[in-house]
Amino acid sequence: MSTPRAMILAAGHGTRLGPLGxxxxxxxxxxxxxxxxxxxxxxxxxxxxxxxxxxxxxxxDTLEAHVGDGARFGVSARWxxxxxxxxxxxxxxxxxxxxxxxxxxxxxxGKIVTTLELSDALAFHRARGAQVTLVLREDPEAGxxxxxxxxxxxxxxxxxxxxxxxxxxxxxATHMFTGxxxxxxxFLDRLPEGPHCLVREGFTPWFRGGGGLFGYALPSCAYWWDxxxxxxxxxxNLNLFLPKVRAFFAxxxxxxxxxxxxxxxxxxxxxxxxxxxxxxxLGEGASVAPGVRLEDVVVWEGCHVGTDLARAVVTxxxxxxxxxxxxxxxxxxxxxx
Numbered sequence: 001m002s003t004p005r006a007m008i009l010a011a012g013h014g015t016r017l018g019p020l021g022x023x024x025x026x027x028x029x030x031x032x033x034x035x036x037x038x039x040x041x042x043x044x045x046x047x048x049x050x051x052x053x054x055x056x057x058x059x060x061d062t063l064e065a066h067v068g069d070g071a072r073f074g075v076s077a078r079w080x081x082x083x084x085x086x087x088x089x090x091x092x093x094x095x096x097x098x099x100x101x102x103x104x105x106x107x108x109x110g111k112i113v114t115t116l117e118l119s120d121a122l123a124f125h126r127a128r129g130a131q132v133t134l135v136l137r138e139d140p141e142a143g144x145x146x147x148x149x150x151x152x153x154x155x156x157x158x159x160x161x162x163x164x165x166x167x168x169x170x171x172x173a174t175h176m177f178t179g180x181x182x183x184x185x186x187f188l189d190r191l192p193e194g195p196h197c198l199v200r201e202g203f204t205p206w207f208r209g210g211g212g213l214f215g216y217a218l219p220s221c222a223y224w225w226d227x228x229x230x231x232x233x234x235x236x237n238l239n240l241f242l243p244k245v246r247a248f249f250a251x252x253x254x255x256x257x258x259x260x261x262x263x264x265x266x267x268x269x270x271x272x273x274x275x276x277x278x279x280x281x282l283g284e285g286a287s288v289a290p291g292v293r294l295e296d297v298v299v300w301e302g303c304h305v306g307t308d309l310a311r312a313v314v315t316x317x318x319x320x321x322x323x324x325x326x327x328x329x330x331x332x333x334x335x336x337x
Contacts, residue, residue, distance in 0.1 A: 008037065013057075017229060018320070019320050025063045026110060027110035033268075052075045052077050064079060090198035094192065101185075107181045111228060121182060136175035159213070231323060241263070262282065274292050275293040286304070299313075
C-alpha cells in the first residue's frame with residue numbers, strides 16, 4: 001500500500017479576513033507564531049505524508065517563497081499555480097491532478113489547525129473501500145448551514161439538505177465538513193475542468209450518482225478550527241491556551257516561556273512592567289512597551305505594541321480590532337436559497 005499524497009488548498013482570496021488578508025495569503029497567517037501552512041505540513045507528516053502539492057493564486061509569490069520546495073519543513077512540495085483566474089476548490093484540485101498520482105490523495109484547506117490523527121481517518125477510508133471520505137464534525141447548527149447526516153457505518157445519507165435521490169432530508173443535518181477529504185483517482189478523474197466548488201460540483205454529483213460517500217466523524221477529543229474571519233482567526237490563537245491544545249502543540253511550535261498566559265516565539269520581548277490580563281501571542285521578534293496592558297491580543301512577527309490593547313491583532317499595517325462575539329464563518333457552503 002503506497003503512502004498517500006496530499007494537496008493543500010492555498011489559492012483563496014481571503015476576502016472574509018478583511019485587513020488581515022491584505023499583505024499575505026491566508027495560509028501565511030500566523031497561529032501561535034507559526035504560519036497556517038506549517039501547521040498543515042505537521043498535520044500531514046504525523047500520518048507519514050511528505051509528498052505535497054499546493055495551489056497558489058492570491059499573493060502567490062509570498063507563499064511560494066516561504067515554502068519553496070518544502071525541504072526545511074520535512075516535505076517535498078510542488079506547485080500548481082493558477083494564473084489567469086482562481087479555480088475554486090474543485091477546479092484547483094482538477095488543475096493539480098497531474099501531481100496527485102494514481103493512489104489515495106488527502107485534500108485539505110490551508111486555513112485550519114487540528115489535532116486529528118489523520119492515520120485513523122485513512123484506516124476508516126480503507127476499511128470501507130471508499131472512493132470519497134469526508135472528515136466531518138458534529139455541529140448543532142449543521143442544518144442551518146447545509147451539513148451532512150451519517151448512518152452507523154459512516155455512510156453519508158443526506159447532504160446539503162437532501163438524500164441521494166434528491167428528496168428532502170427527513171431530519172436536520174448533524175455534521176459539517178472540516179475541509180479535509182480523502183479521495184481516490186476514480187473521483188479525481190471525474191472532476192470537471194474550470195472554476196468550481198469541490199462540494200457542489202464534486203461531492204454532490206458523486207453522492208447523487210450513487211458513488212458512495214463516507215464521513216469520518218471527528219473524535220470528540222480532537223481539536224479543529226478554521227481561521228476564515230478576523231474573529232475566528234483571533235479565537236483560533238486564543239484556543240491554543242486550552243490545556244489539551246497547548247500540550248499537543250508545545251513541542252512543535254517555536255515557543256519559549258515568558259509568563260503564564262503568554263505564548264512567545266523566538267526573539268519576542270515582554271517587559272516585566274507590561275500587564276497581560278488575558279491571553280497574548282507574540283510572534284518572532286515582536287515587542288511590547290513597558291507598562292502596556294494587553295488582553296486577548298496577537299502580535300505578528302516584528303511588530304511593536306506601544307499602547308493598551310484588548311481583542312486585537314497587531315500587523316505590520318496597523319492594529320485590527322476584533323469583535324469576538326461575531327459568530328464568524330462556517331466551513332462548507334450554505335444551503336441554496
